[in-house]
Amino acid sequence: MTHPTRPICKMLWHDYSRVSKIAAEDQIFSSEDINKTVEQIELLDYHEERSFRGIKFACYRAGHVLGAAMFMINIGGIRVLYTGDYSREEDRHLPQAEIPNVRIHVLIVESTYGVMNHEPREQREMRFTNSVHQIVRQGGKCLLPVFALGRAQEILLILEDYWERNSDLHEIPIFYNSPMATKCLRIFETYTNMCSASVQEQANRCNNPWVLKYIQNMPDRHSFAQLESEIGACVVLAAPGMLQSGASRELFESWAPEKKNGVIVTGYSVPGTLANELKSDPETVTLNDGRKVNVRATVKFMSFSAHSDYNQTSEFIRRLKANVVASSLSGASADSFHRTH
Template sequence: MPEIKVTPLGAGQDVGRSCILVSIGGKNIMLDCGMHMGYNDDRRFPDFSYITQNGRLTDFLDCVIISHFHLDHCGALPYMSEMVGYDGPIYMTHPTKAICPILLEDFRKITVDKKGETNFFTSQMIKDCMKKVIPLNLHQTVQVDDELEIKAYYAGHVLGAAMVHIKVGSESVVYTGDYNMTPDRHLGAAWIDKCRPDILISESTYATTIRDSKRCRERDFLKKVHESIERGGKVLIPVFALGRAQELCILLETFWERMNLKAPIYFSTGLTEKANHYYKLFITWTNQKIRKTFVQRNMFEFKHIKVIMPGYCVQGTIGHKILNGQRKLEMEGRATLDVKLQVEYMSFSAHADAKGIMQLIRMAEPRNMLLVHGEAVKMEFLKGKIEQEFSIDCYMPANGETTTVTTNPSVPVDISLNLLKREMALGGPLPDPKKPRTMHGTLIMKENSLKLVSSEQALKELGLNEHQLRFTCHVQLQDPHSDADTLHRIYTHLKSVLKGYTIQHLPDGTVIVESIVIKVSSSAEDSNTKVLLLSWSYQDEDLGSFLSSLLKKGLPSGIC
């Protein structure tokens, strides 16, 4: 049986270093190639030795797909392509291709120029890596080779984030990357076709969380900010420079205008400023409201805002330590800092919560589910809920652990219009993908495609002569009448039972029902024992079986 194999090299029962290896229909695809923000050693990158101990990755991978520009999904890309060695195609959306090298260079500067680390990718390696990128458009089917095709869908989350549908023959996998099922102030909600993949690989960052409504969270956030500045305090909001910074800038800008507040708002120059530039450039990726008002007013040009922890903090980071109540922080060079501030955690994260993950499953209708990018205990809880509600298998492999899913590939077959019309004329129900039904016809293969046609059409197309194949059976019946009278009684009985069928009593001593022929003869041993010969073609196999069962029960006594 065909099978699909999925192995996380990163993000298996963990958040960070997303890198999923998928083997499907003889093709090997790497989904994301990220780094872990909680490590400063070799553990920050995925373990590529799992793919090959020696030699370039080009020999083993058919393509690499990057879901979005966050470093935990693309941070190891230059290391993988330029230092380990990969020359094949790398796919990502246009906004991701534009923003990704900026984040990679920023990360390189911090790691190499400021911290002095070696064995790291260079600025030139980032440029060489990006030359291998092939940009994707949403809903565009891209043929990677003769058998492998991919299609991108809108994921929300950040500008340019995409879910991807991977297909080889009739087998398919959907990888979500990070996504958000709730529209926010600058991005829309994730959406995908009812594509029914063999496996849906989904992030599960907030596997056990069901958030309050967005309006409640925004109101709570603005209230706390307002109270702090009214007391003469200062508010520091550590946030991703791309995505959450823009979301909160729009929220604060709107609130400042409505309340006529004068307190200054600053965001750091550099990344956030560059990000705003790209948000203006790729305005078509934003939500409907932003696009609609863009001509009159660009929402990313802020009047009141001149540093914009509403996101997920990975274990090991400073943000995670502060949120967990640590009052002393050991910094670079062994310096210790006291934490002298009031900390509030308010989730403005652009990840799907548990409710959103269940919503996506209903949307895509996968045959199997696989969870990545989450914490093991929370994933285990969500896994149970998914299996209970959807009656599908759910997997959550750890890093380096392979999940193998056996598939039952469906073979697509075209059905001729004449055959469908004939089925409808016979009173058959309308075709329904959820209710399989039997169709009688002849299967023809032409130019690698299959077509189901009527036998008459098949003979005509193939230039063949027809040969009739008939089934026969004998039924014994106790009846004291003559053979002719018994046949007439059978004819009368069938007329009363089979409404809507063509039944004929012919002069040659036969009764015909559709293609079924019935003849009567007396047994040589006993003239009261009648032997019925039933003969039918394969088209009327069901009706023939029904008649033989009916006549075995005998004839009602009242029939003349």
């Protein structure tokens, strides 16, 4: 794996081990297992070629999350490129997936979005920041359920830039609540050289792009509950992204009944989760314990997905000119994609 992927894996594995530790016999793997695994990881750089029993392989930047890689396998002169999750959109914190400058014979490409296209990035950012601004302008609290890695860093940079450009927002706090938030930012600090050109330019000006002026770690839930009434308008990024438990769920239950507040879901939501249920615009939601919560707050969905859409995938396929193209995703979206090619 690439260099940033190792600390990311270690962090995510330890977090999973922690939250799934119900009883020793139910635990899939322990901290000791994780440490043993981490010791066996072999690291490689983008474009660095390795060989194993005559099979050559190298990895290329995928643009999905920090350190994400597409792998190219060379067997007897036949090159197979497997993209995995990738994105050809350059965003604020990561460069886009690169296009290998060698002949590709077989391309196995992600097609998560099939024939769907993303909203243009500038348009999506403007809609997002306008929505956040509107909520806090009316004295409301804005909840942004996020995943700890990837899109959270993108949204942090968007908010930081928008707050800097709007002086009327300077006194309105932005809190980041995630057990892994600080660890994630430390990893991004370490590997800033693998981030977007704009992040690197800021770093070259001797400014740490991950020391954020307007965003602060959220106090523990008990302390924050005591401060809520005094704080007034605020923005909180909280995990998990699908509102199924934890801080984001608690804040939703507390803030949803108030009309001036707002919830903006920025990522994918799995059917059966609270975030997905909110898509039907319900007046109330029933929690697992039977309690009902009135939903009077504004609820919006804005996808900040780091997956290639139809236009990006089509262009990627055309530019590579591979002899054989296959999808790495089965299902309706892949079927619809193939029917158009």
